[in-house]
Amino acid sequence: MSNHSTNSNNLDLSNPFTLKNGTTIKNRLFKSAMSEQLGTKAHNPTRGLATLYKTWAEGGLGLSITGNIMVDRGALGEPKNVVLDEKSDLAPFREWAKAGTANGTHLWTQLNHPGKQIPNFICDEPVAPSAIALENGLEKGFNKPRALAENEILEIIQKFATAAELAKTAGFTGVQIHGAHGYLVSQFLSPRHNQRNDQWGGSLENRMRFVLAVYHAIREKVGKDFPIGIKLNSADFMRGGFTEEDSMEVVKALAEAGIDLIEISGGTYESPSMVGHKMKPTTQKREAYFLEYAEKVRSLIDTPLVVTGGFRSADGMVTALRSGATDFIGLARPLAVDPDLPNKLMTDATHSIELRPLTTGVKLVDKMAMLDITWYEFQLARMAQKKAPKPDMSEWSTFFKTLLGAGVYSFRKRRA
Incomplete structure (x- = not known):
């Protein structure tokens, strides 16, 4: 069933959407991942995560994505990350899944491996596709990585699959692969960070082998009816990095492979356009940072899309939906200030939220x-x-x- 019907003029934020695998999301409001830093010492979820996601579910969201959950407890992006692997205690995960799926909300786990983006007080020698250090002033806080051996690459792919299988067992209703913002999947995709000369690097076909392998390994474990999404950079916005042209090819390959939902973002720690740095005036006018890119993607594939970054008003969101550029409206920081925002946006067409610029x-x-x-x-x-x-x-x-x-x-x- 296709949702891109011709009468998109009547589309509203409260309209349901059915993914190709038959999963129905009750409305178009999507909570994008934010790092919560609410893991225990053993990297299990604290009770607070269940409370937080229940609050968001009651606030009216259609689909909520967790903050990044690490697939390898030897590779944490931040000190209080949650990890999902064979050593995890599934009881708090079950409690989290149950709370976060209240009110008919979907809750998907975002699965991640940070690669070299691990602060040096957590890890002496991180791993990455190639032994290339982060730059732009980040080399002080992040150690130079060593290049992964092929058997380690295969192990990490299996860790993603195991985490996804455990997420399904615990009652989460889908998973999202974190393929953006300069973490490991994004490092493999980037010609700047991936300079391998084996089957995992070099040509774009080789650089996207990792993300496709992760997708297929997860699919094998969770079956065809369980939704798998991905968060992908439209570009890294860096010289020598992952370009928009590359990104379009990766999107096409993932769509062909059967991915259920693609969330579009952009930037890396080295060039953080995901929080609106260096915004063009036209972007400001249209609110969303990555809408123009989404329109190009839409002409290539019919996989459902989420655009995240910059949306602030019901009017801007409805306009984006009706333009056909996106199927879901991704929200992150506005939900940290007002968890009831989805309900307000759906009941009041004039509602908007302002986030003040933060500075000391x-x-x-x-x-x-x-x-x-x-x-x-x-x-x-x-x-x-x-x-x-x-x-x-x-x-x-x-x-x-x-x-x-x-x-x-x-x-x-x-x-x-």
Whole structure:
């Protein structure tokens, strides 16, 4: 059943959507992954994750994606990541899945391996497709990786498949492969980061072998009716990186392979366009950062699409849906400030949300504190404790709390 009907003028945020495998999502509002940093010492979910996702489910979302869950406990992107593998305790995962699927909401786990994007206080020697360090000032915080051996690549592919199978067992209703923002899948796709000369690198066909292998390995474990999505960069926005042309080819290959849903984002830690850096005026006018790219993708494939980044008003969202460029509206940071936003957007066509620019007034402090991430993490932590978000939370308090939190970690050599 195709959802791209000719009467797209009547489309609304509250319209259901049926994926090709028959899974129906009750509306078009999609929560994109945000890092919650709410894992236990053993990297299981804390109770707070169940509370947080239940709050979002009750807020009216159609489909919610978890923050990135690591498939390998030896490779954490951040200290308090949740890990899903054979050593995980499935009980808190079951509780999380049950809470997050309340109110008819879908909850998919985002599965990730950070590759070389591991802070150096967590890992001495991360792995990557090639032994190429991060640049643009990041080399101070991230160690140079060593290149993966082929048997290790095959092991990581199986870890993704195992995590997906466990997610299904625990009651999550789908999975999303994190193929964006410079993590391992995205490192394999990038000619800048992947300079291998075996079957996993070189030509685009070789560079996309990893992501396709991950997809097929997951599909084999979860069956054809369980949804598998991917979050993919439209481009890395870096010289020598993954280009828009490359991205279109990867999208076509994934569509042919049978992927159920593609979420479009962009950028990497080195060039973070996912949080709206260097935005063109036309983009600002249309709200969403990646809509133009989505329109090009739509002409190539009929796989359902999500565009995330920049949406702030019901009007902008409905316009994007009716243009046919996207099937779902991806929201992240607005939901950290107002978990009830989906209900408001669906009942009031004039509703919009403004996010204030965050700054301490000291550029260096802003950068150190990664305010664009940490301030929102503190909002998620509040909701996890059954408190309302605090939109007027001070940037300086975020900075000091982050310092305190990271201070403990930087003094303790972690063996994850």
